[in-house]
Amino acid sequence: MEEAELTTRLAGYIAGQMPQARDVAISNVARITGGASRQTYRFTLSWTEADGVARQRGLILRRDPADSLIDTERRVEFEAYRAFHGTGVPVPEMLWLEEGADALGSPFFVAEEIAGFQAGPGALWSSPYLETHAILGARKWEILGQIARADPTALGLAGALPAVRAEDCWRRELDHWEAVLDADESEPLPIIRAAIRHLRANPPPPAQKVGVVHGDYRTGNFLYDTEGGVHGVLDWEMCHLGDPLEDLGWSFNPVWFFGRGMPGGLLPRADALAVWEQASGLRAEPEALKWWELFACVKGQAIWVSSARAWMDGANRDPILVYPAWALINAQDRAALHVMERL
Amino acid sequence: MKPDVAQVLVDLAGRVARNAAPQIPAAQRAGELGLSAMLLGLAAEMWDGAAEILVQENAALRGLLASGARVSQDNARRRWLVELAGGRDGSLRLSALQGANAELRVALIALHAELERRDDPEAKDLEADIWRELVAGAERRRLSGSPV
Numbered sequence: 001m002e003e004a005e006l007t008t009r010l011a012g013y014i015a016g017q018m019p020q021a022r023d024v025a026i027s028n029v030a031r032i033t034g035g036a037s038r039q040t041y042r043f044t045l046s047w048t049e050a051d052g053v054a055r056q057r058g059l060i061l062r063r064d065p066a067d068s069l070i071d072t073e074r075r076v077e078f079e080a081y082r083a084f085h086g087t088g089v090p091v092p093e094m095l096w097l098e099e100g101a102d103a104l105g106s107p108f109f110v111a112e113e114i115a116g117f118q119a120g121p122g123a124l125w126s127s128p129y130l131e132t133h134a135i136l137g138a139r140k141w142e143i144l145g146q147i148a149r150a151d152p153t154a155l156g157l158a159g160a161l162p163a164v165r166a167e168d169c170w171r172r173e174l175d176h177w178e179a180v181l182d183a184d185e186s187e188p189l190p191i192i193r194a195a196i197r198h199l200r201a202n203p204p205p206p207a208q209k210v211g212v213v214h215g216d217y218r219t220g221n222f223l224y225d226t227e228g229g230v231h232g233v234l235d236w237e238m239c240h241l242g243d244p245l246e247d248l249g250w251s252f253n254p255v256w257f258f259g260r261g262m263p264g265g266l267l268p269r270a271d272a273l274a275v276w277e278q279a280s281g282l283r284a285e286p287e288a289l290k291w292w293e294l295f296a297c298v299k300g301q302a303i304w305v306s307s308a309r310a311w312m313d314g315a316n317r318d319p320i321l322v323y324p325a326w327a328l329i330n331a332q333d334r335a336a337l338h339v340m341e342r343l
Numbered sequence: 344m345k346p347d348v349a350q351v352l353v354d355l356a357g358r359v360a361r362n363a364a365p366q367i368p369a370a371q372r373a374g375e376l377g378l379s380a381m382l383l384g385l386a387a388e389m390w391d392g393a394a395e396i397l398v399q400e401n402a403a404l405r406g407l408l409a410s411g412a413r414v415s416q417d418n419a420r421r422r423w424l425v426e427l428a429g430g431r432d433g434s435l436r437l438s439a440l441q442g443a444n445a446e447l448r449v450a451l452i453a454l455h456a457e458l459e460r461r462d463d464p465e466a467k468d469l470e471a472d473i474w475r476e477l478v479a480g481a482e483r484r485r486l487s488g489s490p491v
Contacts, residue, residue: 003368033374186345187441188448191477194455254491308345319358319378322351326344326385330484334491337481342474 003029006041006104010061013103014045014110017096021047023054033320038062038074038237042113058113060092064106065316074107075099076161080212080236081111083155088146090223090232114232117223121258124219124265128226135228137267138275143230144217144251145279148244152212161241167206169243174199174295180302184309191333192301195294195340204291207243208282215239217247218256219264248276248284249292253300254335255328290339297336304328344393347438348386355379388486396483397440401432403476404447410472411454414465420457424450 007026015024024047032040041061048054064074078097085091093112100107123129129136152158164172178196181189215238223232251263251272258265263272273284308325310316337343358379362372409428415421427450432440451473458470 030368030370031374033371033378188445188452190448190452190455190473191481193452194459194477197456197459257490259488259490305345312346312350317354319351319355319375319382322346322382323378323385325346326382326389327486327488328490329344330481330486331489331491333481334485334489337478338491343478343481 003031007043009104010043013098014096018047020050022050023048039065058115059095060111060113061108062111063104063108065318074109074237076239077235077237078109079157079160080214080239083157083160083212084147084150084233087150087155089143089150090230091234091236092232114223117225117231119220119223119234121220121265124224125258125260129224132226132228133266134271136224136230137264137272139228139230140219140222140264140266141251141272141275142279143222143233144214144247145276145281147214147217147233147247148211148276148280148282150212152210152241155212157212157241161212161239164210164241165206166208166210166243169207169210169246170199170204170291170295173242173246174298177295177299177302180306181298184302184306186305186308186312189301189305189329189333191336192298195298195336198340199291199294199298202291204243204245204288205285207245209244210241211244213240213242213244213246215247215250217251218253219258219266220256243292244280244282245284245289245292246295248273249289249294250296250299252289252293253296254338255300255331294336294339297332297339300335301329301332304332344389348390348393351382352386355382385486393437394435394440397437397444398432398435399483400480401440401443401447403479404444404451405430407469407473407476408447408450408454410469411450411458414469415454415457416461417457420453424454 007029010029011024011026014026015021018024024045027044027046029041029043032042039062041063043059043061044056045059046054046056062074062077075097078094081091082094085093092114095110095112097109098104098107118124118129124133124136152161174196181192181196214233214236216235217233221233221235222230223234224230252269256264260266262268266272267275277284304324307321308329311318311321311325334343358375361367362375405428408424412421412424412428415424427447430443432443434440455470455473458466458473461467
């Protein structure tokens with residue numbers, strides 16, 4: 001869909017959601033590049049209230065592409081954002097969710113834009129951000145601890161996300177991502193297959209609690225400022241119920257070290273662990289955490305090979321799908337070797 | 344390396360040409376060309392060493408499979424390993440080398456899994472050899488900007 005048509009149809013949709021408003025219009029539509037699982041646009045919504053007051057608001061549109069890097073239900077992402085809005089975990093406000101294709105050709109949601117902050121990790125490696133790594137890193141793992149501490153039932157997420165027993169968390173996730181590898185890998189992966197055999201032969205203990213798992217909590221998926229503050233945790237499309245150690249393991253995946261030798265490129269591992277344990281009230285038992293760190297390598301590899309598959313099948317030729325396949329598949333193999341202490 | 348470099352280059356050529364059109368929004372052009380440039384850089388680095396890496400890896404894997412043919416306790420697998428270990432890279436086309444590499448890797452995975460289930464020294468020695476080659480292979484394929 002061309003941008004002009006998208007603008008017209010989106011304005012029509014939003015006008016239908018705001019029956020009290022007049023002169024609903026959309027301007028400044030701009031695609032935000034970089035997202036591989038959803039097409040993301042920022043735009044300005046302007047309207048006139050019933051009392052005649054003219055208003056404007058910056059908003060975000062997240063729309064499903066023909067084939068995305070991660071196959072997920074957009075309702076999961078929408079409900080996760082909505083559940084955490086107004087809590088200590090900063091997230092943008094969700095406004096409208098549309099699961100059908102009538103309005104814009106594919107499912108989408110519209111959310112508040114949190115403007116004025118960085119999201120991509122590229123800016124972090126130079127001043128003024130370089131000097132804030134300790135603060136930003138502490139805040140990053142504090143928020144992850146808060147997500148782990150959260151009660152899914154109190155948040156209203158227990159009914160929105162599939163239930164899982166504490167002893168089944170690991171198996172459900174490993175089964176899922178191994179099946180993705182089986183379906184999508186275009187080249188055999190001996191290192192990751194060895195990792196999967198190791199994980200199955202040495203399962204972790206049951207989860208200390210079944211909590212909310214963000215699913216992709218890493219540097220690059222939150223909005224940060226020049227003072228080390230975090231203003232929005234993004235990309236909840238893989239959110240599910242499970243073992244909170246899963247998120248911690250994913251945040252320790254060496255592909256997110258950015259060549260700086262520490263988790264997220266931000267904080268020494270021991271410091272990140274201490275912050276997370278304090279904020280979550282949980283303990284990261286070393287062997288259990290190691291299991292989830294190796295699992296993170298399997299999950300990462302499944303996502304990267306899916307990205308290659310999506311491009312190769314031709315359903316989505318966005319070059320963003322090529323990047324992880326080329327740049328991260330061998331890096332993820334190396335990360336698995338690192339976690340298994342063979343590199 | 345998948346998707347194939349040649350296919351991606353064709354796609355990028357079309358993308359760059361489309362972005363030369365004056366009506367493309369500046370932000371979109373910047374995003375697409377920036378990403379295209381990054382992929383072109385990766386392609387340049389991978390392209391130069393791709394054949395050499397595959398030839399080296401295929402030779403190493405055939406050596407491991409030949410050892411596996413002597414050590415495996417599964418008759419059908421032994422015959423399979425003998426056949427693969429006796430192969431050679433008759434063509435230096437990347438597609439041919441990749442095809443052979445995939446066959447060899449499938450066999451290596453099966454052999455590796457068998458050796459893991461055994462405790463005898465012969466199996467453990469060959470398992471250690473396989474791990475050495477997996478580490479060496481990951482090292483060969485490492486890109487200069489790799490995060491790990």
